Amino acid sequence: MNYLNTFFFGIYPYIALAVMFIGTWIRYDREQFTWKTSSSQLLEKKQLRRGSIAFHIGILAIFAGHFVGLLTPNAVWHVLGISAGTKQLIAIVAGGLAGILCFYGMTILILRRLNNPRIRANSSTMDIVILLLLYAQLILGLLSIFVSLDHLDGSTMLLLMAWAQNTLTFDTATAVAAMTDVHWIFKLHITLGLTIFLVFPFTRLVHMFSVPVQYLRRQHQVVRQKAAR
Numbered sequence: 001m002n003y004l005n006t007f008f009f010g011i012y013p014y015i016a017l018a019v020m021f022i023g024t025w026i027r028y029d030r031e032q033f034t035w036k037t038s039s040s041q042l043l044e045k046k047q048l049r050r051g052s053i054a055f056h057i058g059i060l061a062i063f064a065g066h067f068v069g070l071l072t073p074n075a076v077w078h079v080l081g082i083s084a085g086t087k088q089l090i091a092i093v094a095g096g097l098a099g100i101l102c103f104y105g106m107t108i109l110i111l112r113r114l115n116n117p118r119i120r121a122n123s124s125t126m127d128i129v130i131l132l133l134l135y136a137q138l139i140l141g142l143l144s145i146f147v148s149l150d151h152l153d154g155s156t157m158l159l160l161m162a163w164a165q166n167t168l169t170f171d172t173a174t175a176v177a178a179m180t181d182v183h184w185i186f187k188l189h190i191t192l193g194l195t196i197f198l199v200f201p202f203t204r205l206v207h208m209f210s211v212p213v214q215y216l217r218r219q220h221q222v223v224r225q226k227a228a229r
Contacts, residue, residue, distance in 0.1 A: 008191050010176040013167050016194040023201030024209065035206055040119045044112065051108030058102025059134075062141070065095055069157075070164040084154025091157065092145055099142045106135050130203040133196055140189045147183050156182060163190075 028035060040048065069091055077087055110131050113119050148156065159178045166175035179187065200206065 005180060006176050008187070008194075009163060009167075009179040010172040012191070012194055016198040020197045020200045024206055027201050027206060028209075035210065040113075040122060044116055044119060047108055047112045047116075051105045051112060054101050054105030055109060056105070058098045058100075058105060061098035062095065062102060062138075065091065065098065070161055071168070072161075073165065074158065074161060084158055085152055086154075088148060088152060088154040088157045092148055095141070096145050099138060099145075103138055103142065106131070106138060110135060126199075126203050130196070130199065130205060133192065133199070137189065137192045137196060140185060140192060144183075144185050144189055147185050156186065160186060160190075 069087070074084070077084070082090075113123055113128065113131065159182055162178035163175045163182075166172075166178065179190075
């Protein structure tokens with residue numbers, strides 16, 4: 001078990017992040033034509049609108065919560081007067097609401113993609129795989145809330161913060177040690193999250209890195225109506 005713990009929480013994070021960033025850069029450099037959302041809006045709009053709005057609001061809130069919650073040093077929370085227990089309670093409530101909203105949206109999108117013959121025919125294998133991976137990750141996150149309710153002192157959250165922050169500073173030994181006694185559901189949640197990073201360059205998720213900066217700076221286009229004869 002120590003070897004598995006060392007691999008998944010001391011080595012695997014760097015493999016996943018390296019593949020994600022290098023693979024994404026290579027794809028952008030060599031295959032820009034594939035750098036798109038491949039929207040199926042033309043095939044069906046009603047369910048897409050309902051599911052996509054809920055999914056994106058939920059997933060962005062979850063991502064922001066994880067980023068701030070895991071990577072903000074504990075000393076900053078102390079300065080703000082927020083204890084570990086209070087922070088965990090905020091994470092449970094805010095994360096739970098965002099997770100439910102995201103779950104609602106993803107359920108609609110998955111059923112739409114699998115049950116609509118036209119959309120299914122225009123979906124690649126990776127389109128379905130990444131949706132199911134995200135869905136499984138979301139379900140694990142929601143289930144972890146029930147585990148968190150058994151220890152509202154914030155002790156596990158501090159361990160998860162220690163793992164994330166020490167991983168970023170390349171202190172592998174401390175990161176692995178922090179994960180040793182963490183509940184298995186959090187370990188599985190992190191491992192699946194890293195796997196999503198690993199497959200990221202091979203999916204349509206790459207569109208997350210597309211920011212239309214040039215569009216904001218370009219000159220206005222003049223569009224004239226065709227003169228009537």
